[in-house]
Amino acid sequence: MKKNHVERLQHESPGSLKGSILLALLPYWTPQIPPVGIACLKGFLQEHGFEVKAVDANIEGEVRDIYDKYFNILRGCTSEEKRGNFYNIGHDVLQNHMMAHLNYQNEEEYIDLVRELVYKTFYFDINPEQVIALNEIVAEFYIFLESYFLRLLEKEKPGVLGLSVYKGNLPASVFAFKLTRERFPYIKTVMGGAVFAQTLGIGTPNFDFFLEKTKNYIDYLIVGEGENLFLKLLRGEFPRWQRVFTLADINNETLDLSAASLLDFSDFRLDVYPNMALYTSRSCPFQCSFCTETVYWGKYRKKDPKQVVEELSKLYREYDNQLFLLSDSLLNPVITGLAEELLNKDFSIYWDGYLRVNRDTCEEEKAFLWRKGGFYRARIGVESGSQRILDAMNKKLPIEQVKTTISNLANAGIKTTTYFIIGYPGETEEDFQKTLDFVKELKDDIYEAECNPFGYYLDGQVSSDKWREENKSILLYPENARDMLIMQTWVLDEEPKREVVYERVSRFVKFCKSLGIPNPYSLYDIYMADDRWKKLHKNAVPSLIEFKNKEELIDEVKHVHQLYFLENTLQANKDFDL
Numbered sequence: 001m002k003k004n005h006v007e008r009l010q011h012e013s014p015g016s017l018k019g020s021i022l023l024a025l026l027p028y029w030t031p032q033i034p035p036v037g038i039a040c041l042k043g044f045l046q047e048h049g050f051e052v053k054a055v056d057a058n059i060e061g062e063v064r065d066i067y068d069k070y071f072n073i074l075r076g077c078t079s080e081e082k083r084g085n086f087y088n089i090g091h092d093v094l095q096n097h098m099m100a101h102l103n104y105q106n107e108e109e110y111i112d113l114v115r116e117l118v119y120k121t122f123y124f125d126i127n128p129e130q131v132i133a134l135n136e137i138v139a140e141f142y143i144f145l146e147s148y149f150l151r152l153l154e155k156e157k158p159g160v161l162g163l164s165v166y167k168g169n170l171p172a173s174v175f176a177f178k179l180t181r182e183r184f185p186y187i188k189t190v191m192g193g194a195v196f197a198q199t200l201g202i203g204t205p206n207f208d209f210f211l212e213k214t215k216n217y218i219d220y221l222i223v224g225e226g227e228n229l230f231l232k233l234l235r236g237e238f239p240r241w242q243r244v245f246t247l248a249d250i251n252n253e254t255l256d257l258s259a260a261s262l263l264d265f266s267d268f269r270l271d272v273y274p275n276m277a278l279y280t281s282r283s284c285p286f287q288c289s290f291c292t293e294t295v296y297w298g299k300y301r302k303k304d305p306k307q308v309v310e311e312l313s314k315l316y317r318e319y320d321n322q323l324f325l326l327s328d329s330l331l332n333p334v335i336t337g338l339a340e341e342l343l344n345k346d347f348s349i350y351w352d353g354y355l356r357v358n359r360d361t362c363e364e365e366k367a368f369l370w371r372k373g374g375f376y377r378a379r380i381g382v383e384s385g386s387q388r389i390l391d392a393m394n395k396k397l398p399i400e401q402v403k404t405t406i407s408n409l410a411n412a413g414i415k416t417t418t419y420f421i422i423g424y425p426g427e428t429e430e431d432f433q434k435t436l437d438f439v440k441e442l443k444d445d446i447y448e449a450e451c452n453p454f455g456y457y458l459d460g461q462v463s464s465d466k467w468r469e470e471n472k473s474i475l476l477y478p479e480n481a482r483d484m485l486i487m488q489t490w491v492l493d494e495e496p497k498r499e500v501v502y503e504r505v506s507r508f509v510k511f512c513k514s515l516g517i518p519n520p521y522s523l524y525d526i527y528m529a530d531d532r533w534k535k536l537h538k539n540a541v542p543s544l545i546e547f548k549n550k551e552e553l554i555d556e557v558k559h560v561h562q563l564y565f566l567e568n569t570l571q572a573n574k575d576f577d578l
Contacts, residue, residue, distance in 0.1 A: 020051035021234075022158035026145070026172040028067060028094065031058040033277035033325045034268040037164045037193065037226070040279075043261035044227045050234065053156050054267040057172075062144050070094060070137045077118065077126040077134075084122075084505035087521060088452055091168055093117050096477075098171035100484040101138045110135075113481050120476055123499050142175060149176050153184055162230070165193035170200075170487070174214065181217035190230070192222040199487045201459025202246070206487045211244070213486060220245065225282065227255050257282065257303045262311055265319060274526075274544060275325040275352060276315055280308045280334045305337030312342075312349050322554055323376065323547045326353035336366065339373025348555040350541065352377040352415075357397050361405040367412040368562045376541050377415035377447070380406065385438025386431035389424050403442060410445035413539030413560065420451040422508060423501030425467075425492055427454075432504050436511050443515045444536050448529060450519050451508045453501045456492050467492060 023038040035056050042052045057063060074090055075083070096117050104110035114131045118124065153161075161180055163173045177189050200207050202223055211221075222229045223246045232238060233245060247254065263278060270276070281302035303311075312324060331338075331353045342349055355378040360366050380402075384390055387399045409416050420435060439449060456467065467473065473490040476498070482488055491498055512519065518529040523544075530543035539561075542554050 021160045023162045024055045025164045026169045027063045039263040043264035059272045066141045077130045078122045078124045103484045160188045162190040165195045177217045190220045192226045196223040204458045276321040279327045281328045305341045309341040324351045330356040339370045342373045350374045350376040354379045357405045367408040371412040379417045382418045383421045385435035415447040417448040423454040449512045449517045
């Protein structure tokens with residue numbers, strides 16, 4: 001009897017349906033690299049005998065055109081003094097607006113809510129006519145998405161649809177799931193992605209409400225690392241009634257990265273992405289209070305540097321791209337081994353990734369070794385120029401080490417992208433001023449400075465439980481907006497208040513601009529930022545535009561020489577060969 005029951009479950013499972021698996025990433029997600037998540041799943045599932053198609057809708061021209069129109073109107077609605085990190089914080093408006101458009105019943109309430117969305121982000125009032133103009137752009141997006149997605153489903157004829165979902169593309173994903181169920185009810189729908197480490201944490205009111213609202217068109221939800229869970233779901237190894245799957249359902253079995261499948265990018269138009277992509281690890285060995293990495297991925301795991309170089313070599317030779325973005329939370333455990341492995345190879349690979357400040361990053365010789373090994377850009381979570389705030393964040397590093405690290409990397413020519421969190425709980429004006437002082441002191445060694453306001457989630461961050469237990473969270477938007485927004489937004493009711501935080505964000509952006517430190521967004525901005533970097537640093541890495549010319553191999557990394565600085569006088573131990 002038990003055997004017959006298992007056989008019946010396997011027969012009814014999505015994996016036994018006729019047709020392929022369609023994996024997609026919908027707007028809006030910046031197409032800087034081809035989607036790593038669905039490329040991992042495609043490679044893994046195909047190795048297990050499944051037919052998989054992967055699609056990134058974010059590269060479509062219409063998607064970008066609509067995006068530009070929306071932000072052009074939003075820019076015209078808001079005061080220049082209050083725009084802050086305009087595109088980053090504006091995404092919160094766009095995402096909530098897109099969700100409200102799907103669910104509103106009363107147009108007057110809808111208009112009022114959009115005005116509230118803009119006000120609580122830019123602290124600037126817009127009028128109903130401006131809201132209507134924005135509404136028309138959102139409506140245009142859904143008209144496009146419906147036509148695009150129906151064509152995709154008709155062409156691929158999948159038996160299973162899997163969408164990779166983040167906060168920014170949740171509305172489009174919900175729309176696509178609904179559309180799929182209405183037009184192709186036999187297709188099984190599966191949702192996964194990092195949204196479950198952000199606004200849809202398991203056990204939160206948002207998650208429970210979302211489950212109920214989507215029960216008729218999202219069949220399964222995979223929370224956390226997806227390969228093994230998705231495979232077992234396709235094979236029918238879970239109870240038929242189960243809808244939500246986590247690593248707890250498979251005894252917290254995580255993927256063995258030493259045997260992980262190579263990412264499969266064969267379905268993507270790779271010419272549209274500035275970088276190729278790979279990863280060397282999952283999760284993080286640290287516990288910064290605001291971070292979601294360890295909560296989502298579980299225990300930290302890494303690949304051997306030899307394996308990483310082998311994978312880089314295969315991807316380089318297959319797709320002819322020298323510039324990679326490594327999507328790890330941090331590269332520290334593998335960076336030296338990776339650089340050493342690449343030093344004597346007969347090809348030149350350049351790689352960009354996240355780096356945490358530690359004792360190694362304070363060694364000038366190490367920075368130069370990494371540069372020789374192809375390290376192209378270091379993305380550094382500075383977070384704050386105040387030691388008091390860094391301690392509160394559990395960053396566990398002295399501010400002087402941060403300064404030394406940035407200067408070492410810059411002197412080696414490596415681009416330094418610095419990230420700052422503005423308005424961490426308890427941040428005072430004095431703390432914020434220390435951040436500005438930090439930026440000013442290092443202005444010539446900072447390639448790029450990007451700030452974001454502190455964001456709080458009821459669950460998913462290392463300190464979510466602590467903040468929640470202190471009962472400091474309050475709703476940002478009215479309770480009656482829940483049916484339109486689906487996901488409620490909570491903020492911490494303590495200093496600094498939200499309006500002060502966003503005012504500081506605007507001041508930070510304006511201050512960096514006055515110092516000549518860019519936060520490039522367009523290709524032209526990146527070109528200008530690269531030109532500035534070359535003028536500041538003799539050993540500067542090649543500009544992004546140089547990698548666009550596939551006819552010429554870039555191998556200057558093989559000839560770069562270390563520079564020594566004494567009393568602000570540049571001296572070279574050898575002639576430059578750049």
